[in-house]
Amino acid sequence: MKLVFQLLLIPVFLISCSSSKKVSHDDVMASAPEWVRKTPNDPQYYHGIGAAAKSAQMDFREKARQNALSDIAGNISVNISSSSVLSQFEFDNKFSSYYRDNIKLSTKNYLEGYEMVENWETPDRYWVYYRLSKAEYERIKRERIQTAISKSLGDYREAEKSISAGNSTEAIYNQIKAIEKIKDFLGEDLQTDIAGKGQSYTSRLFADLTATLQNIRIVYPGNSIEVKRGQKPENESLNAAVENKENTHLTGVPVIITYSFSPGKRDELVSDANGTIRIKTGILHSKRTTENISAVVNFEKMVRETTSDPVVRKLLSNIKAMEFVLPVNIIPSVFYVDAGNPGTLREIEALLTGDGFTIASDRAGAGFILSLEATTTKGSERNGKFSAGLIADFMVKDKNGQMIFNQHITDVTGLGTSYEDASTDAYTALISKIRISVYPAMYRVIFKD
C-alpha cells in the first residue's frame, strides 16, 4: 500500500514541476527583425530601441517607449565647451560628469521630433524602435537656446533695475532666475549682446551675481563686544545692519549666524524692514578669553528658494558670500575665596582659574564671594591608626550678599598616623569632593540654570 502511494507521488511531482511551454528563446529570437538584434547605425539619426516585458500590471508599451527615448538621449553626446562657465568650476572632473548625468535626464524630457519606426512583440515581450533626425535635433536645440536666452535676459534686466534701485536682495533673486533659464545650456559657450557689446552671457551672469553678493556687508555696532562669562548679556540682542557698499540697508536678506563658543548652534535670521538682524548670543560658558560671532549671507537659502534645479544649485554653491566676524571678549567673573585651610584655598582658586575665572584679593573687587567653613573632629584610634571626621559648608554669595549656592558637606573622613594627619587627610578628601561634585554643582547652579 505504502509503495503504491510512493509510486503515485512521482507523477504528481513531475506534473507540478513541468513547464507548459517548450519553445526555446533562440527559436523566438530567430524570427525577430534586424533592429531588435542589432541597433541600426544610420548616421543621420539618433536611434533608440526600447523593450518591456508584457504585464497586466503596467503599460508595457509606454515603458518600452520610455526606454527607447532614454536610449536616444543616451546616444546624444553632451559636450562641454572649454570656454563655458562649467569649465571654470571644474576641479576634479566630477562636475562635468554630474552635469552630463543631469543633462541626459533632462534631454529625455525635452526630446522632440522623434518618430516611431517599428515595433515587434512576442507573447511575453514588446520591442519598439524610435529615431530622431540629428539635423532636426540640432535645429530644435538652437531654437531652445534662443528662447532660453530671451527669457533669461528678461530676468537679467530686472536684476539690473534692482541694483540701480539699491535693492541687492531682489537683484540676487533675479540673477539666479536668469541663470536658471539657461540651465540646460551651461555647457555651451552662449554669446550674446549686452549694452552693445558681444560677450559670454553665462560668464557675465555669474560675475554679476558674485559682485552683487559680495557687495552685501553685515555691519556690527562696534569692532567687538564684551560679555561676562556665565551671565546673561546686558542687552538681550545685538543689532547688526545688513547693507550694501553704498550703505543702503537691505531688507529680506537671509543671514546665518554661527558662534565659535557654541559648536553646532546656528541661527538663521532675515534682515527686517530696517535692514537689521537681531543676534542673541545667550550665556557664554567658554573658558577662553576671546570667541567670535560670524555672520554670512545665507546665499544657499536664496538659491534654494529660487531654483530647484540641481545643476544650478551645485554650480552656485561655488559662489561664497563674505563672512563677517565679530570678536567677543569674555570678561571672566571675579571670585573672592574665603577658605580657612590654605591648602583648600589654593585648590579652590586653582579650580576657578582653570575655568577662566579671576580671583580678587579683596571682597570689594569680587562679583562672587565663595566661602568654605570646615571643621574637623577627632574620630577613633586603633592599632596606631587615627581617624578624623570633617563637616563643611560651601557657600557662594553675590556681591550684594545674596546666597546663591550652599552645600552642607558631612561625610568626609580622614585617616592618618595621628589625629593631625587624619585631619589633613580629611581636607584632602574635601578637596576631591569639591572638585568632583560640589564645584560642578555650583557651576551649574550659578552659570547654567
Next chain:
Amino acid sequence: MWNRTITPLIFIFIILITGGCMVKNTLKKGAAYEAAGMFKDASELYYKTCLKRPKKPEVKIALKRSGQLYIEDQAENIAQSFNRGDYKATVYDYITTRDFVEKVVKAGVDLKPDPAMKRYFDDAKENYLAQRYEAGQKNIGEQKYDEAKATFFEIFKIDPDYKDTRNYLKQATFEPIYQDGARLYGEGKYMEAYRKWNSIFEQDRNYSDVADRMKQALNERYKQGSVYLMNENFQDAATALGEVHLADPSFKDVKLLFTEARNEPVYRKGNAFLASGKCRTAYYAFDNVVKDAGTYKDAAGQREKALDCAQFPIAVKTSAYGGRTSAPKQFQALLISQLISQKNLFLKVYDLSVVDPRIEQLLVNLSGNFNEELLRQLGNKQNIKAVLYIDFTEFSRNEGTLTKVEKTGFERIVTKKATGETSTVDKQVKYEESSKKNSVTVTLTYKLVSVANGEILISDRVSENKKDEIRYASYFGTNDNLYPSSFQGGICSIDIGNYRALQNLVRASKSITSVETLTDKIFESVSRKIAGNINNFNPEK
C-alpha cells in the same frame, strides 16, 4: 528485500525532482515579480535560490537581469531624491543599493551600478552629514547625550572618519556615565561611582580623569571601611573593605584589614566560647578563622586547645539477649566500627568490656538501672564522658522449610504437517510447586548516659524486620509447553488463561536470602542509624 532497496531510491528521486522543482518555481515566481516591476523582490528571490542552488545558471542569469533592473530603478530614485534636496533618502538609498550589489557578488553575480549614483551619494553625504554633525554638536552643547549619541552613531555608520565623529561619539556615550559617577560620589556612594567610572575605563582608559577618580572613590570607601573597623563595626567594615578588595586586592593594606574585619569577631567569639566551656563551638569558630585567614593571631593554637577540651570519649556496652551474647557482641562490633567511620573529631569510642570488664558486668542491674557510682568511676578513672548502652528487646530469626506440592498440568505439543496444516496434542503431566520463607526481627533501645550524673543524653528505640520468600515450579519436560490445569465437574482440563502465571513460576528464582544475611543487613542498618545520631549529638546544645 525489494521494498527495502526501492524505498530509499524513491525518496532520493523525489528529492532530486523537488530540487529542480524549486528552481522552476523560483523562476516562475520571479518572472511574475519582474512583470509587475517588482525587481527588488524578484532579485531577493533569485538571490536566495542562487545561494541554495549555486550550480543553476538560469537562476544566476535571472538574478543578474532583475538585479540590474533593480539598481537602475534605484539609480533613478537616487537622482530624484537628490534633485529634490532629500539628502537623507539619497544617502540611504545609495547605501541600500551598494549593499545589494556587494551582496549578490556572494552569489557570483557582478552588477554594473550607474557611476552617477556614487556622485549623488558623495554630494548628498557631504550635505547630510554636515547637517547631522551640526545637530549632534548642538545636542552635546545642550548635554542631550542620548540624542547626540544616536546622531553621531548614525554618522559613524555612514562615515566613521567624518570629522571628529569618533570623539564626539565617545563623549556622548561616556559623558553621562562620567557625570552620574560624580553625582554618586557627591552622595557618598563611592563604590557605585567607582563602578560607573570603571565601565568607562574598561572601554577607554584615557577618558578624562576617570582613572584618577576611580582611585579617589576606592580610597574614600577604604577609609569608610577603616573607620568602621576602628569602631569595631565589623560587619559594615567587612562589607566596605570587601568591596574595595574585590575592586583592587592590592589597594593599600585592604587585604589585611578585610581579613581582620571578617575574622576578628569570629575569633573573639571563639575565645568567649572557650572561656565558657563551649569547647566544640569554640573549635568551630577558630577552625573557620584558620581556614579563612591561616595565621590570624593565635587562632591555630586556640583551635588545638578547643579540640582538646571538646573531646567526648564514650564507652559502648551491649546487653545479652535471652542468655545469648554472640549476636549482641556482633552488633556492638559493627556499631563501634560505624562510630569510628564517622570521623568525628571529638568522639573517642571504647568497648566498655575492654576498658573495665568489672564495671561492664556491674554497671546495669537486672532492672536496667545504671549504677551511678560506677558511672562516676568511669568518668574519674577512665576519663569517659558517657556510656552508650544497647539493650535488645527482641531478636527473632525464623528459617522456613521448603514445602513441595505435586500438581497436574498439560504439556501442549504442536506439530506441522507436510500439507501446512497444524495439529495440537495436550498431554496430561505432573509438575512440582515449591515455597519457602525466611525472616528476622530486631528491636532494641539505646541510651547515651552521662557518667557525670547519669543523665540520659540520648534515648531511642529502633525496630527493623527483614524477610525473604521463594515460590517456584519444577518440571522435567519442556517448560515452555507446560500449561496449568483446571478441575471442574470432575473433569481435569487445560487452563490456557493461567499459562503466563505458571510460566512465571517456572522461571522464578530458586534461591533465598539466608537468615544470617538478613541479620547482617539489619545490624548494618540499625548500627548506621545509631552511629549517625551519636555523631550528630552535640553535648553543648
